[in-house]
Amino acid sequence: MTRQCVKAFTIIVMSMAILVWGGYAAYAEKSAAIQPQEELSGKSNSSAEPGGGNISDAPANPPAAAQPPVSKPAPVNGQLGNKPKTDFVVDPQKAELGAYMEELVDNFEFIMDVSASKLLPYEQQTKLKVCKDVVRRMNPKIPERPLWGALRRYGYEAGAFTERTALLFPENGSAIGSYDRSAYAQAIEVARWSGGKSPMALAVDKSSDDFAAAVGYLALVIISDGRILDNDPEAAAQRIKDRYGDRICIYTCQIGETKPLIKGQPYTNQQMMERIAEIGGCGYAINADDVIPDKNMGDWVHDIFTRGNRFKPQRDVITRPDPCPDEDADGVCDQFDKCPHTPRGAHVDRDGCWMLDKVQFDLNKWVIRNEYYPMLDKVAEMLISSPQTKLDVDGHTCTIWTEEYNMKLSHWRAMAVASYLLKKGVRSDQLVVKGFGYHQPTSSNRTEEGRRLNRRVELKQTQ
16 A cells, blocks of 8 residues: 555656656756847846836736747838838928927018109009008918017108108007007008109118117018109118018019100119019019919018018019119210219209208298208318309299298399308309299198298209
8 A cells, every 4th residue: 555655646747847847848948949039128127217117027827828939120221120220201281380480580671662653543543552562462461470560651742741751550650569450450541642762772771770770580571663753762671681681581562664764865763673682582572463363472571571482573683784874973974964964973853863851940030940950061072072063053942921922032042052051162153042032832832831842942963
């Protein structure tokens, strides 16, 4: 009995030993399959990260059937493990991606031309209406975000206006102000009249000062027919560009037809407007007819406030024509120059004649006010340097007092200006004094403002 129990016990022990050995062999085979992958990842059985685990932390009961070893390729540049490299591609059709590439403009100024040529018809309406309609349609499309803006007009003595250029928005302002869509719309309607020549250069120079306190990108937009200029707007565009550099873009919108700026010259108002925009570097020129479709207007305004080129036309580079004979270097060809002896540096009209500011007088006075001394000093200096130049000194009055008295008063005013110039060294044969009383008004004598403007002396070049 005892011998049988020992035999049975021996059989049981041997069976258990066989089972244990078989399990250990399977476990060893599984470990051999895992080991190459662990070495590839830089780990070993003998080291472990703090707080982490190593191969000895594997589950105590491994799977019953061992998997064959898996060979992993080593990582290469541009890949993380076995994940293939993918290039990032911007879809231009997705606005949310393209928006990141836009440069937002936070400061802007529109300049409206309300000079005399805006009274002329174009497409069965006045150019003034076309000009205002362009700005009216732009206003609702200005972005809905905090902006600083201004609206400036220019046109010498344009209707009720007494200054050659002034801000319409902000009201009574001297610089750009916080943009308000409703107030801006009201400011557009203030420009009801047009008159005088076009001091575009003066308006651009004033806009340069309007931007003085601005921070960030700037946009200057000029809406004009580019006609009857009394100065050099291209030079003014260069001045504002030099002042603000890459911060400013200039856009121009031509109203009406294309014509030569000067008689006999091929250089047109369209080319001048394009040249002004070109000087800005990042803006461009259009014609008002181009933005009649609402989508085109929207694209143009978008470009202005994002420094974009969605609506930018493709044009050839504008170059000035070869110069013609111009003895006095006033920009008007000799064959068309009605004033061939204009002093060097003088601003001239399209006929080549010197354009001079007026001297205004107080009621019943012929004393020159101090504010006109610098201008008269400059006139005297230029006359002395150009002895062939001759001026008419014309005195005028309003309708207060009698005709006889006003005739004398107009002569006294003219003599006061002529005497000042003579004392500065101008020769007497360069001046011709005339008095016209109240017979040549420049404004209506029915209003106090009109009478104030009529009390004046005008200087006109005759040779």
